[in-house]
Amino acid sequence: MTPNKSKKSYVHDTIVDSVTALPPTRNPSSSATSSNVMVSFWNDNGENLEQEPHVIATTYGPPFHMCNLNLDYAYQSSEFDMPSNEPPPLDASLEIGMKFNSKPNCQLAVKHYHIKHSINYRVVQFDQYKYVIKCVNPQCLFKCRASLSQKSKQWVIGHLKGPHNCTNSSMSQDHIKLDSNIICESIKLLLKVDPSIKVNVIIAHIRERYNYTITYRKTWMANNKTIETIYGNCEKSYNDLPRWLLAMQKFLQGTIMEMEVSLAYSDNTLLQGSKNFKRLFWTFSLCISEFKFCKSFILVDGTWLYDKYNGTLLLAIAQDGNKNTINIAYTLVEATNSSYNTFIQCLVNNSQPSHPITSAIFTPNNSSFSSVLQAYIRNLRFNTTTTPKPFLIITALHVSHIQASIICAQKQNFQMKIRSGGHDYEGVSYVAEVPFFILDMFNLRSIDVDLENETAWIQSGATLGEVYYTIAEKSEIHGFPAGVCPTVGVGGHVSGGGYGNLMRKYGTSIDNVIDAQIIDAKGRLLDREEMGEDLFWAIRGGGGASFGVVLSYKIKLIKVPKIVTVFLVHRTLEENATNIVYNWQHVAPTTSDDLFIRLMLEVVKDAKTGNKTIRAGFVALYLGDSKSLLSLMNESFPQLGLKESDCIETSWIKSLMFWANINITEKAETLLDRQPQSMIYLKRKSDYVKKPISMEGLEGIMKKMIELENVTFYFNPYGGKMNEISSNATSFPHRAGNLWKIQYQGNWNEAGIEAASYHINVTRELYSYMTPFVSNNPREAFLNYKDIDLGVNHNGKDSYIEGKVYGVQYFKDNFDRLVEIKTKVDPGNFFRNEQSIPTLPNRKRRIIH
The missing domain is CATH 3.30.43.10 (Uridine Diphospho-n-acetylenolpyruvylglucosamine Reductase, domain 2)
Known part of the structure; x- marks a missing residue:
């Protein structure tokens, strides 16, 4: 038999082995004073996994003190009562000297205060001894510091400078600090009374208590977290099962139980001391004795367990002569839905x-x-x-x-x-x-290059690195305009309007797609002619996953010179970075189409002073040699001070390695590696800039970045070919009128909810700060920089309304046409996700010609 190597929660042997084992005998009719009932652990072959079955054979006699209880004593106060561990109430203010029994309670008090006053703060210091916050507004003087008292072991507010003398105009329906921890504390009593309470009821409760309307997703996560806090998680429940079985045997004489487990594996490694739960049977002595008075038929009923591991609870039900139903046996089985x-x-x-x-x-x-x-x-x-x-x-x-x-x-x-x-x-x-x-789709990765016609068929499961390598293997003067990350998959990248450093010369990837194959909701394989121009238009920028499964794209190869030039130059604030960035925004979108200069802004420590500063990185691809590049840069962008030593002449395929931070001395086969160089936790957001930012504005942005510290900017210039293509030529709408696209990057390596909340919130804060400098009505966003903050579609009766919230940001005026096409090709909304294109409501549907 092949062992079951990846299962559910592990049932630990140590819980069971701590009980004394006696020789096994099974006798369902044993008296209440002598229980010879066993719990056995069996595998799929009927073999007992324990050396001996575990048996309890004792008569339960309660101790004397349990027969003489003073129930009133539990309600009497005591001088030894511990201080309450409850956080302060919502309406509490912050004061010097306030004490908290834990750091989480201190954090909750701070959050309550700021939620109540509709203001925001940022964490300056956060460790095991100190907790320091400041207002997000640099002009506001508010500051609060709490520290752990070594004497009392409590957290005490020792410094408070305030109150806030600012207002937060960016605060919307939801407060950024109204997180799952606060919601969890607020709804704990509700869920203790009724664990099945609906999400919408919780949203209404939070609205009434905090005067904010939280998202469905945030509510759902908080609900699950609270349930786990009250009732424990699935792993603990399964691990407590053997202990529960033994307790039932000991205190309910005549109980019969049998649990089947299997060996536990993790990635082909046997987990010593653990077993995988498979199924459990149990019945009580009273059920057995009552069955003799029941009619000779048994009804089996069941219910699915909607927890992490699923499974089914089955009940054997009988009926006595008086038509009373009696549960006679129970079975818990693994998920075999x-x-x-x-x-x-x-x-x-x-x-x-x-x-x-x-x-x-x-x-x-x-x-x-x-x-x-x-x-x-x-x-x-x-x-x-x-x-x-x-x-x-x-x-x-x-x-x-x-x-x-x-x-x-x-x-x-x-x-x-x-x-x-x-x-x-x-x-x-x-x-x-x-x-x-x-x-x-990763197995469907074929790439068929046709140099004679300068085209290629590429399947969705291929990576960009594989596409580039295969093209370069056939020709050193052909390429394809797409992203610079070689491990990105073709399917999502192309269908969402993928771009790269050839965008200003040749447009986006979808501007160079001439055919496609898609499997629709009826299971039909369709090419461009068979699917029609509407659907072909939609899957070029509208996200293929909303309309079907894109199997492959036929792309048009573009010409690249044998020699291209790349460079990466850094400048800090001390090296006049602000002025250089100011000039970049006037040059990068208007310079030669052969030149693409990405700007990266990040917070670093100055090598000499150790102080935080901004470092601007300018990474470029030029379709030509270094001599002509230097001539162009000296004429159009002398502020950068580019030198010949900064420039690297190489082939197009090697330039892709340079942009991917791969040493260009390595072989091009490196692009075939499907695993990223590193794995991190991340959050991304996007924006579009339509007007140059003033020097004062740039200084403010950089000051804000230093304040937040843990967010990076990528500015990708538009212009060139992007200005020549109509906004409705494909479903990708971001064309003429844009100077550059912004990517917000929040990256971190620490695991856990606290770290994630911190980094996500500072990314959102910088995004909020950028509001005056970016597009509006709508505030545009790039589909491939998926951002769930823009809205979530629950794909219910309000699907169209929910979808329009994020849809107009991703697709602008193209959204309505995408909805009509979606309604036509997938009226049942089978191809759906949290940010898919919705269908029209039934009352608005019409035939699309």
């Missing part, structure tokens, strides 16, 4: 015999499930133990596997997530809050 089994069988039945799908199916029972799931997760925020996992992964090997997935998922009403490279910044391609499976 019949709908899942039906789904898998449907997949097998709908795949071609010449291309069986079985080898492409991975369930949690498979030893490779975790490695397949994690192989294409590029944001560590979505690679934690609490991240929702798919119930199945299909690593499609043939187009028939995609077709079967679509057909069968619709029959079972399962949500399908489509993943190519896993660079979705918000994990939308591989995470969901409902039962889902992943259609992983």
Whole structure:
């Protein structure tokens, strides 16, 4: 038998082995004073995994003190009562000398105060001894410092400079500090009374208490966190099971229980001292004795367990002569949901015999499930133990596997997530809050280059590095305009309007797509002619995952010179960076189309003084030699002071390695590596700038960056070819009128909710500060820089309304046409995610010609 190597929660042996074992005898009719009932642990072959079954054979006699209880004593006060560990009330103010029994309570008090007054703050120092905050407004003098008292072991506010003398005009319906921790504390009593309370009720409760309307997603996460706080998590429940069994045997004489487990593995390694839970049977002595008076039939009823590990609770029910129903036995079994089994069988039945799908199916029972799931997760925020996992992964090997997935998922009403490279910044391609499976495209990665016609067919599962390498292998004077990260998957990148350092010369990737293959909601494989121009227009910039599964794109190859030039130059504030940046914004969008200069702004420490400063990085690609580049730079951008020694002449394929921070002396085969050089936790946001920013504005931005410290800017210039293409030529609308696109980067290496909240919030704060300098009505955003802050679609009755919130930011005036096309090709909204294109409400639908 192949051991079950990837299962559920681990049941630890040590809990059971701490109990004295006696020789096993099973006698359901034993008296209440002598219980010879055992708990056994069996594997799939019927073998007992324990050396001896564990048995309890004692009569329970309660101690004397339990028969003489003074129930009133529990309510009497005591001089030894510990101080309350509850946080201060919402209306509490901050005062010097305030004491808290824990740092979290101190943090809650600070948050309550700022939520109440609709103002914001930032954390300046945060360690095991000190907690220091300041107002986010640099002109405001508010500051609060709390520290751990070594004498009392309490947190005490020792310094308070304030109150706030500012107002936060950027505060919206939701407060940035109204996080899951505060919501958890607020709803704990509600959930103790009714754990099944609806999310909308919680939203209303928070609105009434705090006067803010929080998002559905934030509420859902806080609800789950509170449930876990009150009732414990799934792992603890499974690990407590053996102890519970022994307690039931000891105190309920005549109880029969039997639990089946299997050996526990993690990545093919046997976990010593652990077992995987499979199923449990139990019945009580009273149930057994009553069954003799019941009618000779048994009804089995069950309910699904909607926890992290699923499973089913089954009840055997009988009826006595008086028509009373009696539960006679109980069984808890692992997740063998019949709908899942039906789904898998449907997949097998709908795949071609010449291309069986079985080898492409991975369930949690498979030893490779975790490695397949994690192989294409590029944001560590979505690679934690609490991240929702798919119930199945299909690593499609043939187009028939995609077709079967679509057909069968619709029959079972399962949500399908489509993943190519896993660079979705918000994990939308591989995470969901409902039962889902992943259609992983990484095996479908063929690249067929046709130099004679200067075209290529590239499948969605290929990476950009593989595309570039294959083209360069065929020709040193051909290329393709797309992103500079070689591990990005083709599918999501191209369909979302991917761009790179050839954008100003040749436009985006979708401007060079001339055909495509897509599998629609009916499971049909369609090319451009068969799908029609509307759908072909939509999947070039509108995100293919809203309309179907894009199998491949036919791209037009572009010409590149044999020799190109790259450079990377840094300047700090002490080296006149502000003035150089000011001039960059006038040069980069208007200079020669052959030149692309990306600007990177980050906070660093000055090498001499150790003080924080801004470092501006200018990284460039020039389609020509260094001599002509220097001539152009001296004429149009002398402020940078570019030198010949800064320039590197190389081939186009090597320039891609330079931009990807790969040593260009390495072989080009390095671009074939599918694993990123490093993995981090990250948050991304985007903006578009339409007017130059004044010197005063730039100084303020840099000052704000130094204040926040942990956010980086990438400025990518527009102009050139981008000004020549109409905003509705494809569904990607961001064309003429834009000077540059902004990417906000929040990167960190620390695990945990606290670190994530901090870094996400400072990224949001810088985004908020940039409001006066960027586009408005709408504030535009780039689809491939997925940002869940813009809005979430729950794909219910309000899907269109929810979708329009983020849709107009991503697609501007093209949104309405995308919705009409979506309604036509996928009226049932099968292809959906948290930020997909919605369908029209039924009352607004019409035939699209």
